[in-house]
Amino acid sequence: xxxxxxxxxxxxxxxxxxxxxxxxxxxxxxxxxxxxxxxxxxxxxxxxxxxxxxxxxxxxxxxxxxxxxxxxxxxxxxxxxxxxxxxxxxxxxxxxxxxxxxxxxxxxxxxxxxxxxxxxxxxxxxxxxxxxxxxxxxxxxxxxxxxxxxxxxxxxxxxxxxxxxxxxxxxxxxxxxxxx
Amino acid sequence: xxxxxxxxxxxxxxxxxxxxxxxxxxxxxxxxxxxxxxxxxxxxxxxxxxxxxxxxxxxxxxxxxxxxxxxxxxxxxxxxxxxxxxxxxxxxxxxxxxxxxxxxxxxxxxxxxxxxxxxxxxxxxxxxxxxxxxxxxxxxxxxxxxxxxxxxxxxxxxxxxxxxxxxxxxxxxxxxxxxx
DNA sequence: CTGCCCATGTAAGCAGTTACATGATTAA
DNA sequence: TTAATCATGTAACTGCTTACATGGGCAG
Numbered sequence: 001x002x003x004x005x006x007x008x009x010x011x012x013x014x015x016x017x018x019x020x021x022x023x024x025x026x027x028x029x030x031x032x033x034x035x036x037x038x039x040x041x042x043x044x045x046x047x048x049x050x051x052x053x054x055x056x057x058x059x060x061x062x063x064x065x066x067x068x069x070x071x072x073x074x075x076x077x078x079x080x081x082x083x084x085x086x087x088x089x090x091x092x093x094x095x096x097x098x099x100x101x102x103x104x105x106x107x108x109x110x111x112x113x114x115x116x117x118x119x120x121x122x123x124x125x126x127x128x129x130x131x132x133x134x135x136x137x138x139x140x141x142x143x144x145x146x147x148x149x150x151x152x153x154x155x156x157x158x159x160x161x162x163x164x165x166x167x168x169x170x171x172x173x174x175x176x177x178x179x180x
Numbered sequence: 181x182x183x184x185x186x187x188x189x190x191x192x193x194x195x196x197x198x199x200x201x202x203x204x205x206x207x208x209x210x211x212x213x214x215x216x217x218x219x220x221x222x223x224x225x226x227x228x229x230x231x232x233x234x235x236x237x238x239x240x241x242x243x244x245x246x247x248x249x250x251x252x253x254x255x256x257x258x259x260x261x262x263x264x265x266x267x268x269x270x271x272x273x274x275x276x277x278x279x280x281x282x283x284x285x286x287x288x289x290x291x292x293x294x295x296x297x298x299x300x301x302x303x304x305x306x307x308x309x310x311x312x313x314x315x316x317x318x319x320x321x322x323x324x325x326x327x328x329x330x331x332x333x334x335x336x337x338x339x340x341x342x343x344x345x346x347x348x349x350x351x352x353x354x355x356x357x358x359x360x
Numbered sequence: 361c362t363g364c365c366c367a368t369g370t371a372a373g374c375a376g377t378t379a380c381a382t383g384a385t386t387a388a
Numbered sequence: 389t390t391a392a393t394c395a396t397g398t399a400a401c402t403g404c405t406t407a408c409a410t411g412g413g414c415a416g
Contacts, residue, residue, distance in 0.1 A: 002275050009282040032277040083282045084290030095182050097212040097332050102189040102263045104328040110264030148284040152277050155346050166335050
């Protein structure tokens with residue numbers, strides 16, 4: 001139940017249409033909460049029905065017409081409530097770790113290629129995050145209101161750093177194993 | 181589509197009944213692929229229907245009776261195929277990061293308590309992993325067949341280390357923010 | 361024979377994914 | 389006027405979660 005709150009956050013940062021939200025979920029917010037346009041439109045409908053958002057006045061468009069939304073006070077209150085509420089962390093679920101465990105039983109044939117591919121993908125993502133950090137958070141500046149956003153970005157950077165390091169080691173260890 | 185492969189891996193490591201599998205998914209395998217007993221029983225039914233596993237002979241039990249399964253050659257082949265196949269990494273999806281981003285908009289009131297709670301949970305998980313490492317992988321020993329399992333455990337340890345460090349910093353930064 | 365736990369299951373519902381559909385706008 | 393693209397949506401399906409149901413064995 002986080003998608004509606006991701007959308008409320010995005011709309012508070014800037015009122016948007018469904019497609020604009022979709023684009024922003026391909027970067028920015030989507031870096032840690034991805035969503036497709038189908039999810040977004042469905043959720044916008046629900047949020048509007050619940051009175052958490054509304055279409056910007058001055059527009060009452062038909063199908064195929066842009067529709068921009070803004071957050072209502074009830075929506076902001078709901079987001080504040082959700083942010084402060086206790087949520088248990090979700091247990092880790094990672095396919096690559098599972099595949100390595102499986103490889104310990106059925107062998108590592110063919111695994112290395114995809115490990116290298118993942119390593120490359122994570123290196124690219126890391127570079128992208130670091131570029132954003134250089135651009136948006138130059139050293140020694142962080143205004144108070146930027147602190148939290150920078151902290152979130154640091155999480156992304158550190159996680160990608162972990163994966164590149166771990167995958168690199170996995171590739172090296174795979175090369176040293178007897179069966180190849 | 182990873183649950184059936186998690187189950188195949190677990191059954192190859194040791195033939196088990198549904199409940200034994202459920203217990204093992206509460207530790208071990210479950211550390212990076214969790215599952216409830218309902219999921220497991222349903223999936224066991226499917227895997228049997230597909231000819232990937234079978235109930236151990238010498239048993240043909242009724243409802244309420246233990247039923248143990250073992251992997252058939254077709255199941256092992258499917259697991260090997262899946263392990264070697266390319267899979268795109270899933271984009272990160274983390275509620276706590278989303279909440280911090282939301283807090284940058286609606287304020288941080290009430291957030292610190294849950295940050296501290298998460299920090300404590302991750303510290304416990306880290307300690308548990310480190311205990312397993314001490315027990316199962318004493319320094320300088322790793323036999324080749326243990327290498328991969330140790331690598332997977334290291335991923336768990338490093339991820340929990342990241343979270344404890346990050347959450348600790350988040351708590352400290354929250355304390356320094358103007359609005360508290 | 362009662363209550364409790366073990367073991368296996370069924371049913372309902374929700375979030376997310378994939379494929380497809382429709383109207384409006386723009387460019388050739 | 390045709391094709392491409394923008395923008396919003398519907399429909400069907402899969403996987404996971406939550407709640408509940410059923411039968412067997414065992415301790416008091």
